[in-house]
Amino acid sequence: MIKKLNELKAGQRGIIVSFKGKGDLKRYLMGMGFVKGADIELRRVAPLGDPVEIRIKGYSISLRKEEAKNIEVNVK
């Protein structure tokens, strides 16, 4: 099932299928491992509901839901 990254529940995993948008930030995130085919997990949501902690390429990174919604994930 394909979902936007911000819609994943804490602990859900999947594989990135697409990354929408353009520009510096996208390029930067791609550099940090957000490329097609990468395994990804939404580890947890911050206490106030945003940002989220993402596990990718063996490390943890924090993103706001605003940025996460451009990334589509095939949920396992």
Next chain:
Amino acid sequence: MEKIKIALAGNPNVGKSTLFNQLTGMRQHVGNWPGKTVEKKEGAFRYGDYEIEVVDLPGNYSLSAYSIEEIVSRDYIVDEKPDVIVNVIDAANLERNLYLTVQMMELGANIVLALNMNKFASEKELEIKSNTLYQLLGIPVVKIEASDKTGREDLLNAIVKVSKKPNDVSNRLNYGKELSEHIQQLQEIVEENTLSGAPSSWMAIKLLENDKIIIETVEKTLNGPNILSDVKRIQKHLMEVFGEDADEALADARYGFIAGLIKESVKKPKIDKITRSEYIDRVVTNRYLGIPIFLLIMWLTFQITFTVGAPFQEIVETFFGWLGETIAGIMGTNWFSSLIVDGIIGGVGGVLVFVPIIFLLFLMLSLLEDSGYLARAAFVMDKFMHKIVGLHGKSFIPMILGFGCCVPGIMATRTLENEKDRLLTMLIVPFMSCSARLPVYALFAAAFFTAYQGWVIFSIYILGMIVAILMALIFKKTIFKGMSAPFVMELPPYRRPTIKGALIHTWERGYLFIKKAGTIIFALSVVIWVLSSLPMGVEYASQASVTGQLGTAIAPVFAPLGFGEWQPAVSLLFGVLAKEVVVSTFGTIYGVGEDGGGIMMALHDTFSPLAAYSFMAFVLLYIPCFATVATIKRETNSWKWPIFTILYTTVVAWAVSFIIYQGGSLLGFA
């Protein structure tokens, strides 16, 4: 002796600064949060017959033009052409780290890979075959441990060897036929037009990626428009072939290439092991516990600082009291003993009394920084900062560092990618009460609020934060309208702070405080003593003295705030140079040498408790010290913001103290 110029490059928080310190024997600040080295640092050391110059570059994930740090690093590699780049790599995080390596290979850098943190890699049960990696990349790979000297010899050997005979890595990178051909094609166009000093193949890649800086450079050249239309054409073609933008195709290709490397050279377990960091985070950033834990940690930081510090403070106080009395006893009463006892011991001693609490505060901040908690604080607080205040989660780190000293706080704003966020954070960091202001509160709280000292001081810190938040709100609605930057931040694994590391940081920062007491504050104490003794024959530190007249001249401004006497006025005037000077000025003009309670007794003649609180608030908020203003000037590269800071903080300070004093009086406090 031969010189070799090397640069340390790598992702943020992989141990570059630790390696830099180990190699050069210097003591650069090391912390556990991404983006700590905000500007490049230089050092040098000898190895055999070589003099090796080292530059510690800020950490980057890639060489795009996303943040200042990335631009600093790539400009350095292109313009300065170091002989060797030591690419420090977190072995536990190989895949992402190699992305930067690949980009530096594109840039034609002469690289040695230093695999660091192998301990963490083994904890994750990763087994890295460095020899295979070497054969695949054509770059020497050395396993090191930056925190001790493991692998140091091997690393230095590799550096020397590579500086003599640069790596040949052409044709190592393999991005597939389609991409390679078009990069080649664009490369030829770049070469025909002999653009800049950067390698042509790299320029070609960056053009395909729509890199804004490279596009600007090309635009300015004679044939610019033609080249850019060629770029557009190739990008369109690639879009048709790959069904995605060229920059995406390139990122995929790089990670594809890296996946191949990893497959050959790393053995890893099937499932990610749950790490210790993950267990800690389950509690620390927990939905319900996250915020209470954050508040508790902040509260404990100050509570420990003050309760543990208090007895030590008393010892130092007693010592200076005794010293003053003894010297006065030996030398009798004359102008020289007055200079020593009133001027110097009163001034410098009055400030040194606070050394114990300041050291403790720095120790607590070091522990927070080294453990990796600061990044979590930003994670937990981002929504609040972002939605309510209009700041950025990352603004939190400069603000917390500001409690130690605003100068590093302001420098740490460089981790904010958006210029508006950065300026805004810079403007409010001075409201974070730095350690230099602590002596003022400690003195006043002890004199006027004996029973509630801790709470009164804590309330001043809170007041500073509230004012910072309010000002941020106002600025965000007025001069800094607009979107703030996205929040993208790595959450580094927790590391146990080493006792040695924490003590080194504490000492370094605390030492600066002592040094300041011995230099600036010493000099100012003498100046204030002289001004208090002039004109000749005047009664020392009376209203007729120069100090008294200066204070009398500006005192009316402060009358509505509850302290319209000349003594507080003059102490605030000198306090602009450094805020501890407020205390040393009182020490000097009241002559603390005679007995310990001297200043406090004298303060009661000048201030009511309400006026004392109003004064503390004023000291908190008014013009940040000289060093802070100078840092803002340097970081913004203009006089506009430092001057603005001076003016607006003073207005805010006056207004807040006015509300406190007049409001308090109306409510019947005295």
